[in-house]
Amino acid sequence: xxxxxxxxxxxxxxxxxxxxxxxxxxxxxxxxxxxxxxxxxxxxxxxxxxxxxxxxxxxxxxxxxxxxxxxxxxxxxxxxxxxxxxxxxxxxxxxxxxxxxxxxxxxxxxxxxxxxxxxxxxxxxxxxxxxxxxxxxxxxxxxxxxxxxxxxxxxxxxxxxxxxxxxxxxxxxxxxxxxxxxxxxxxxxxxxxxxxxxxxxxxxxxxxxxxxxxxxxxxxxxxxxxxxxxxxxxxxxxxxxxxxxxxxxxxxxxxxxxxxxxxxxxxxxxxxxxxxxxxxxxxxxxxxxxxxxxxxxxxxxxxxxxxxxxxxxxxxxxxxxxxxxxxxxxxxxxxxxxxxxxxxxxxxxxxxxxxxxxxxxxxxxxxxxxxxxxxxxxxxxxxxxxxxxxxxxxxxxxxxxxxxxxxxxxxxxxxxxxxxxxxxxxxxxxxxxxxxxxxxxxxxxxxxxxxxxxxxxxxxxxxxxxxxxxxxxxxxxxxxxxxxxxxxxxxxxxxxxxxxxxxxxxxxxxxxxxxxxxxxxxxxxxxxxxxxxxxxxxxxxxxxxxxxxxxxxxxxxxxxxxxxxxxxxxxxxxxxxxxxxxxxxxxxxxxxxxxxxxxxxxxxxxxxxxxxxxxxxxxxxxxxxxxxxxxxxxxxxxxxxxxxxxxxxxxxxxxxxxxxxxxxxxxxxxxxxxxxxxxxxxxxxxxxxxxxxxxxxxxxxxxxxxxxxxxxxxxxxxxxxx
Numbered sequence: 001x002x003x004x005x006x007x008x009x010x011x012x013x014x015x016x017x018x019x020x021x022x023x024x025x026x027x028x029x030x031x032x033x034x035x036x037x038x039x040x041x042x043x044x045x046x047x048x049x050x051x052x053x054x055x056x057x058x059x060x061x062x063x064x065x066x067x068x069x070x071x072x073x074x075x076x077x078x079x080x081x082x083x084x085x086x087x088x089x090x091x092x093x094x095x096x097x098x099x100x101x102x103x104x105x106x107x108x109x110x111x112x113x114x115x116x117x118x119x120x121x122x123x124x125x126x127x128x129x130x131x132x133x134x135x136x137x138x139x140x141x142x143x144x145x146x147x148x149x150x151x152x153x154x155x156x157x158x159x160x161x162x163x164x165x166x167x168x169x170x171x172x173x174x175x176x177x178x179x180x181x182x183x184x185x186x187x188x189x190x191x192x193x194x195x196x197x198x199x200x201x202x203x204x205x206x207x208x209x210x211x212x213x214x215x216x217x218x219x220x221x222x223x224x225x226x227x228x229x230x231x232x233x234x235x236x237x238x239x240x241x242x243x244x245x246x247x248x249x250x251x252x253x254x255x256x257x258x259x260x261x262x263x264x265x266x267x268x269x270x271x272x273x274x275x276x277x278x279x280x281x282x283x284x285x286x287x288x289x290x291x292x293x294x295x296x297x298x299x300x301x302x303x304x305x306x307x308x309x310x311x312x313x314x315x316x317x318x319x320x321x322x323x324x325x326x327x328x329x330x331x332x333x334x335x336x337x338x339x340x341x342x343x344x345x346x347x348x349x350x351x352x353x354x355x356x357x358x359x360x361x362x363x364x365x366x367x368x369x370x371x372x373x374x375x376x377x378x379x380x381x382x383x384x385x386x387x388x389x390x391x392x393x394x395x396x397x398x399x400x401x402x403x404x405x406x407x408x409x410x411x412x413x414x415x416x417x418x419x420x421x422x423x424x425x426x427x428x429x430x431x432x433x434x435x436x437x438x439x440x441x442x443x444x445x446x447x448x449x450x451x452x453x454x455x456x457x458x459x460x461x462x463x464x465x466x467x468x469x470x471x472x473x474x475x476x477x478x479x480x481x482x483x484x485x486x487x488x489x490x491x492x493x494x495x496x497x498x499x500x501x502x503x504x505x506x507x508x509x510x511x512x513x514x515x516x517x518x519x520x521x522x523x524x525x526x527x528x529x530x531x532x533x534x535x536x537x538x539x540x541x542x543x544x545x546x547x548x549x550x551x552x553x554x555x556x557x558x559x560x561x562x563x564x565x566x567x568x569x570x571x572x573x574x575x576x577x578x579x580x581x582x583x584x585x586x587x588x589x590x591x592x593x594x595x596x597x598x599x600x601x602x603x604x605x606x607x608x609x610x611x612x613x614x615x616x617x618x619x620x621x622x623x624x625x626x627x628x629x630x631x632x633x634x635x636x637x638x639x640x641x642x643x644x645x646x647x648x649x650x651x652x653x654x655x656x657x658x659x660x661x662x663x664x665x666x667x668x669x670x671x672x673x674x675x676x677x678x679x680x681x682x683x684x685x686x687x688x689x690x691x692x693x694x695x696x697x698x699x700x701x702x703x704x705x706x707x708x709x710x711x712x713x714x715x716x717x718x719x720x721x722x
Contacts, residue, residue, distance in 0.1 A: 108167025119289030135219025196225020288541025309627025
């Protein structure tokens, strides 16, 4: 068995459940069963390699510069990948090159590449179960966002639907099985409160977690600590840019049930159908797109905060010049949030640094526009919007106008930034001229008119003299190669020039790498402030986006208060209206009041628009409490604490539940969790039963909601087809 084989097996033994990509030169190779899997999943030719006496193993490899794309495909297939890198320069290694796994890539720890949603988060979630509560913590490794909360078991599905995790961490043998995301079991010790608390204190270098608001929330602390443990074991480089933990209180936000998110089609649809977010998203930046999605999935429960957002949208609706100027200034801004993360991780590419440089040049314009508004929130945004003049000057001086994607593809550092680098580049640029001059001098000095200078990879540069003229070669010329009709020589001068030329590019690349690392380190020191800037820019982007949509589509500002009413005049379904090209949407009215008009029973023939009407009411409430203008002539929205929507037919055969059973379970959950501030939307429950049974179920739901004072939720109950 070869040393390489033993080294590989040692690595694979540590990561038996991951595909090991083993770095060999310019390739990442996989062996044995991993090679068979990679060949099948990626369509790569399967070969073999001798790795000992009478030992030949399957082999499948990919070029190092294509790794990200291949890993993304494997992650999409539910696999985990261990990246095993060369830990030293092969040219300087004594014996076998040291190798080790630098990262275990899982669906929840993706920080770059095509699998990462551009306008959405990629959440890694940990769950900690208690007797009557759940702890939920989430990290987006690509942005550094870190949050946690505790909630009732009935609210767990809603929170998971909102987070849409790529990977969920649970204690070993927990028996947890929900959703289609990757489920990863961890040692139960990682979820113990004492161990998790110690882990979090080490991460944030604090003596107590009280400053994060975790007092009395042991399950939230346990889930958050387990997340840090997992990241530490699998993506240690991410620990440096994880933001301070934010503890959410669900009482500050309206709960969108998982059924509501799905049935109301709030988020992007896998089928590509229009959704609420795709209808409203006119943001200019990826940061703004993520913020808009966060607002729509976590509506506010504070009328003051909602009206603060509405004030900002109003200011930009009323001032079209400011709105369009702000949108123009935000256009083409890069994803500063994710670039900041890669700066700290040391993985930022030259083009990303250049994009950051160009963005910093535009920040003074954005700040000036925001300062021109009299809006109080904009004034705070202007104060939070640092322009990073020092960093902008460094990047402008150091980076080429249009740097290459990577160091080995062209110049990255601007001429004049480094004298040593300029000299190396001059040597490489003058190589042909220097070689031509040497060839001319050699020809003239020997009188050999046919003498020529050449190069090959094996022998390097040489002077070639025909066999007939070999006797004219000076005695101090050193024979390098003998051919049938010629001799090839090397001279001290040529050898010296060869060393200069051949080393120039290598030294140039090495120096550029060092300079680029220095730039990354300089920029990384500004990362926390850059993230704050990104958050502010994202908010401004969303305000401008919502103002544009409101102005173009005739939306109005809703009146949001603490009443128990929902009153909508001339309301329209935002998604349906936007999809209509030549047909006018027929506006309609709605009045609900927990104390008076609590329930509306909707009747009408098939295709009359009953389901559209039901969804429209819920979507207008979501939009209003997210801080959006709404598609209506007038809207008064008494704060809604929970939105539930039972719409459409769906079964869960894997769990042994028919369409009827799923409907009844979801209906029971809606009834049990409702309060007088809730909004319940039912549509055609009782399918799969007889007419009388279906009507009986619908009637029972209405009577139950109407008869209990504590559950007098505003309700649009089962529709009846006349």
